[in-house]
Amino acid sequence: MRRALKIYRLLVVQNLKRLMEYRADFLTGAVSFLIDQAVGIGFIFIIFSQIPQLAGFTFPQILFIYGLSQIPKGLDHLLTDNLWCIGYFIVRKGDFDKYLIRPINPLFHVIAENFQVDAIGELVVGIGLLVYAAPNADLHITVWTVLLSLIAIPFATLIYTSLKIMTSALAFWMKSSGFIIQMVYGMNEFAKYPTTIYSFPVRIFVTYIIPFAFTGYYLSLYILTGTDPLLSIGGVILISSVLFVISILIWNKGISAYESAGA
Amino acid sequence: MNKIMKRYVPFMKAGVQSLIIYRLNFMGFVIGGLIYCFVMFYLWRAVFESNGGGIFLGFSMTDMVVYLFLSNTTTQLIFSDVSNEIGEEIRDGSISMRLLRPVNTDLSYMFGELGTALMKLVVLLIPVILGLEIYRFYVTGTIVFNPLNFLLYLFSAVLAYIISFRVNLCFGFIAFYVKNLWGIGILKNSVIGFLSGSLIPIAFMPEGLRICLEYLPFASMSYTPVMIYMGKYGAYEVLFRIAIQIIWAILLYGLSKLIWFGAIKKLCIQGG
Amino acid sequence: MIYAEHLRKEFKKVVKEPGLKGSFKALFKPKKEIVVAAEDISFHVPKGEILGFIGPNGAGKSTVIKMLTGILTPTSGECRINGKIPQNDRKNYVKEIGAVFGQRTQLWWDLPLQETYLVLKEIYEVDDASFKKRMDFLNEILELEKFIKSPVRTLSLGQRMRADIAASMLHSPKVLFLDEPTIGLDVVVKDNIRQAIMRINKEEKTTVILTTHDISDIELLCDRIVMIDKGKNVYDGSLHELRENYGQTRELVFETDKSSKLTKEQFRKGLNPNENDLVIENEKNNFKVRFNSNKIPVAEMLSYALSVTKVKDISVKDADIEEIIRNLYRQGEALNE
Numbered sequence: 001m002r003r004a005l006k007i008y009r010l011l012v013v014q015n016l017k018r019l020m021e022y023r024a025d026f027l028t029g030a031v032s033f034l035i036d037q038a039v040g041i042g043f044i045f046i047i048f049s050q051i052p053q054l055a056g057f058t059f060p061q062i063l064f065i066y067g068l069s070q071i072p073k074g075l076d077h078l079l080t081d082n083l084w085c086i087g088y089f090i091v092r093k094g095d096f097d098k099y100l101i102r103p104i105n106p107l108f109h110v111i112a113e114n115f116q117v118d119a120i121g122e123l124v125v126g127i128g129l130l131v132y133a134a135p136n137a138d139l140h141i142t143v144w145t146v147l148l149s150l151i152a153i154p155f156a157t158l159i160y161t162s163l164k165i166m167t168s169a170l171a172f173w174m175k176s177s178g179f180i181i182q183m184v185y186g187m188n189e190f191a192k193y194p195t196t197i198y199s200f201p202v203r204i205f206v207t208y209i210i211p212f213a214f215t216g217y218y219l220s221l222y223i224l225t226g227t228d229p230l231l232s233i234g235g236v237i238l239i240s241s242v243l244f245v246i247s248i249l250i251w252n253k254g255i256s257a258y259e260s261a262g263a
Numbered sequence: 264m265n266k267i268m269k270r271y272v273p274f275m276k277a278g279v280q281s282l283i284i285y286r287l288n289f290m291g292f293v294i295g296g297l298i299y300c301f302v303m304f305y306l307w308r309a310v311f312e313s314n315g316g317g318i319f320l321g322f323s324m325t326d327m328v329v330y331l332f333l334s335n336t337t338t339q340l341i342f343s344d345v346s347n348e349i350g351e352e353i354r355d356g357s358i359s360m361r362l363l364r365p366v367n368t369d370l371s372y373m374f375g376e377l378g379t380a381l382m383k384l385v386v387l388l389i390p391v392i393l394g395l396e397i398y399r400f401y402v403t404g405t406i407v408f409n410p411l412n413f414l415l416y417l418f419s420a421v422l423a424y425i426i427s428f429r430v431n432l433c434f435g436f437i438a439f440y441v442k443n444l445w446g447i448g449i450l451k452n453s454v455i456g457f458l459s460g461s462l463i464p465i466a467f468m469p470e471g472l473r474i475c476l477e478y479l480p481f482a483s484m485s486y487t488p489v490m491i492y493m494g495k496y497g498a499y500e501v502l503f504r505i506a507i508q509i510i511w512a513i514l515l516y517g518l519s520k521l522i523w524f525g526a527i528k529k530l531c532i533q534g535g
Numbered sequence: 536m537i538y539a540e541h542l543r544k545e546f547k548k549v550v551k552e553p554g555l556k557g558s559f560k561a562l563f564k565p566k567k568e569i570v571v572a573a574e575d576i577s578f579h580v581p582k583g584e585i586l587g588f589i590g591p592n593g594a595g596k597s598t599v600i601k602m603l604t605g606i607l608t609p610t611s612g613e614c615r616i617n618g619k620i621p622q623n624d625r626k627n628y629v630k631e632i633g634a635v636f637g638q639r640t641q642l643w644w645d646l647p648l649q650e651t652y653l654v655l656k657e658i659y660e661v662d663d664a665s666f667k668k669r670m671d672f673l674n675e676i677l678e679l680e681k682f683i684k685s686p687v688r689t690l691s692l693g694q695r696m697r698a699d700i701a702a703s704m705l706h707s708p709k710v711l712f713l714d715e716p717t718i719g720l721d722v723v724v725k726d727n728i729r730q731a732i733m734r735i736n737k738e739e740k741t742t743v744i745l746t747t748h749d750i751s752d753i754e755l756l757c758d759r760i761v762m763i764d765k766g767k768n769v770y771d772g773s774l775h776e777l778r779e780n781y782g783q784t785r786e787l788v789f790e791t792d793k794s795s796k797l798t799k800e801q802f803r804k805g806l807n808p809n810e811n812d813l814v815i816e817n818e819k820n821n822f823k824v825r826f827n828s829n830k831i832p833v834a835e836m837l838s839y840a841l842s843v844t845k846v847k848d849i850s851v852k853d854a855d856i857e858e859i860i861r862n863l864y865r866q867g868e869a870l871n872e
Contacts (some may be wrong), residue, residue, distance in 0.1 A: 002404045006657055007507055007658060010653065010654050014643070015651055018645045018646070024440075024441055025441060025446065028441050028447055028450065029445075029449075031446075031450065032446040032447065032449040032453070033448055035453055035454060036450070036452075039453045039456065043457075043463050046467055046468060047306075047310055047467075049469070050314065051310060051314050051315055054309050054310060054313050055309045055312075055313070093829060095639060095640075097606050097636065097639070098639075098641040100604075100605060100606045100625065101629050101634050102629060102659075103625075103627070103630045103658065105626075107422060113643075118446060178288065178291070179288045179290065179291025179292075180291070182291045182292075182295055183294050186295040186298055187298055189298065189302040190302055193305075193306055193309075195304070197309035198305045199305065202305065224346065224548070256608045256622070257608075258606070259546055259607070260597075260601050260605070260607055262605055
């Protein structure tokens with residue numbers, strides 16, 4: 001564990017050094033994601049300039065859900081961006097070989113290799129929205145709601161990461177699974193708004209099958225309502241743990257099916 | 264004309280081929296687009312409900328559905344990847360290879376994309392329009408489809424493609440200055456998504472912004488054709504909007520040429 | 536040290552029919568075909584040996600190396616290295632081996648070389664003192680100083696290969712797998728790398744498995760060779776034996792008059808050789824005659840050739856190992872047909 005942290009720190013430092021080398025790129029990336037976010041928020045502002053509330057939530061509450069949903073997304077983006085490359089080309093080109101001949105866990109190695117600072121855009125916007133929306137969102141702020149919500153954030157992040165691990169691992173059988181990651185990841189759009197606006201089948205889908213509902217709506221529910229922590233926070237922890245275990249099983253199965261390149 | 268076709272048809276075929284080869288990626292984009300449309304559909308449904316149903320800023324819920332799916336489809340139809348392509352070619356230096364070929368550089372890019380655009384027309388646009396018309400028939404009980412509007416839509420979409428192609432061409436040359444093409448791509452998509460009205464109808468935006476956006480080239484890229492299809496414009500306004508599209512197509516043609524010549528000069532100095 | 540027993544590896548491959556229809560078919564109902572990359576490979580390498588693992592393209596060399604390094608899981612059969620089965624305990628196993636794949640680098644593309652080694656030091660848990668000693672040694676034999684501060688992407692192919700070899704040696708592995716370590720390099724760099732491999736083997740008793748298409752690599756480095764073709768063992772033995780058994784091939788080059796020719800027909804009449812014992816190639820009036828000197832003595836061949844055609848010039852070449860291997864490949868092909 002200590003060795004893992006040391007390796008991780010070393011690689012992150014290397015990544016930051018590289019960042020300094022390509023400063024313009026970093027700026028473009030971060031600014032791009034920031035603007036992407038701004039556009040999404042502009043959208044909500046425009047809608048709410050016409051209606052007082054949406055599905056029983058006020059404008060600040062909607063902003064709060066939206067903002068909170070961006071934090072797990074941003075954290076996952078910051079830490080595990082390299083999984084995309086597994087799906088798009090690392091496996092297809094046979095470059096996964098190198099992870100298998102090193103004496104550390106290949107999944108850890110893949111993830112540690114990239115530290116994606118572009119994610120600053122999502123994190124800044126997420127936190128900014130929380131700060132902006134919190135005073136008017138009628139939150140139930142107690143030690144418990146805040147503490148449990150904070151604890152749930154890493155688990156919500158794990159939902160993103162697990163889905164990415166699963167879908168990228170499909171590349172071990174399919175050679176390239178970029179489009180599947182794209183498709184599944186794209187469903188995080190559902191997380192931005194209260195799950196109650198969706199029809200019943202869609203709600204089931206985003207809650208139990210591709211459970212992005214837990215990364216935004218359910219994550220916010222406890223602090224918004226002050227009730228039912230078991231359903232919201234407990235749900236996030238349970239679902240993310242189950243998902244993570246499944247993803248690791250798929251990943252490990254994938255490694256033994258890995259065919260390298262050529263032949 | 265025949266001679267030109269003969270020379271560029273191979274590029275078109277290559278375009279079709281590459282869409283088939285990358286069909287899974289293409290499907291990913293289509294499905295991703297549909298997911299997005301559905302999220303938006305539910306969001307708008309909730310908005311309409313909160314608003315007490317009926318008409319919202321001149322749009323009925325049926326209008327909204329048509330707008331949502333058609334503008335997303337149009338955006339995919341006129342999607343141009345030329346900025347990425349040029350960017351990659353600049354980065355790996357193969358752009359000098361393209362300059363060596365005895366063909367018009369713009370046209371060779373364009374015909375490559377024409378192939379994919381034709382495929383998308385068949386496998387994407389026609390099914391979506393069919394679905395939307397069935398939906399409209401189901402909701403309103405009458406056939407709303409207007410063939411004239413459909414033809415005008417197609418014509419306007421062609422202009423929209425030309426504008427999109429030129430805008431992307433200009434974007435592609437940024438690769439001379441920035442290496443993070445991927446970040447630029449995200450930036451480009453979200454900015455164009457917002458400014459072109461594919462995210463939210465320009466009609467919904469605050470007065471000043473709306474007027475401003477309607478005259479920018481981005482509105483010409485999907486908003487104009489979709490609004491024409493939906494019959495939101497009268498005869499005079501259709502002509503006016505198409506005229507704006509044509510003007511932008513010409514202006515952007517000039518701009519992209521200017522940048523292109525500048526780029527070639529830079530290329531010669533850098534040595535590719 | 537290294538035991539490979541009846542290794543077999545199958546790959547599933549999706550077969551796509553041509554055209555649009557084929558693409559749609561492949562999308563919904565992919566037709567799968569099983570490709571056997573390694574059919575039945577067995578060999579054994581004692582400690583401290585340099586083994587040349589050779590075979591034509593597509594013979595299954597890389598597949599076998601990847602099974603030995605634990606990258607691929609064998610379909611059947613087993614390999615044991617230092618008593619360990621690579622796939623069973625990967626983390627501990629890979630600490631004992633080093634691997635270089637000539638076609639791709641394992642270094643971090645954007646990092647300066649030195650930083651790469653620092654990261655690897657942590658990954659392989661090399662302590663500071665041994666690391667320093669190790670870097671000095673590797674610096675000395677691979678001459679890394681000149682480019683150790685440059686990012687890997689800026690290195691030339693030869694520098695990169697040296698850097699890769701050093702990276703694979705950092706943790707003093709007991710076994711070193713080198714898959715085409717000299718591919719695409721010029722003669723000077725090749726020589727440098729061969730020297731380094733030799734020293735590593737001599738000074739540290741490192742067992743080396745080397746695949747290559749460059750016959751000089753084998754001649755200069757390998758104690759023994761294992762040759763495979765179409766996924767099966769073809770030859771296993773020392774280079775010396777190979778030359779003894781198969782090395783009777785000689786090559787004579789006759790330059791003839793413009794009007795004269797040398798054909799197999801002419802030889803068939805007088806010497807009546809077997810099909811494999813005689814090969815004739817020509818380029819204008821230079822006729823290369825390769826033959827088995829066990830069957831046809833050189834003197835006989837010479838005098839016969841002189842008797843049937845007008846010869847302006849003659850040169851004689853000794854059989855080199857490349858020739859022998861080419862013959863072996865050819866025999867393998869004949870057997871398979």
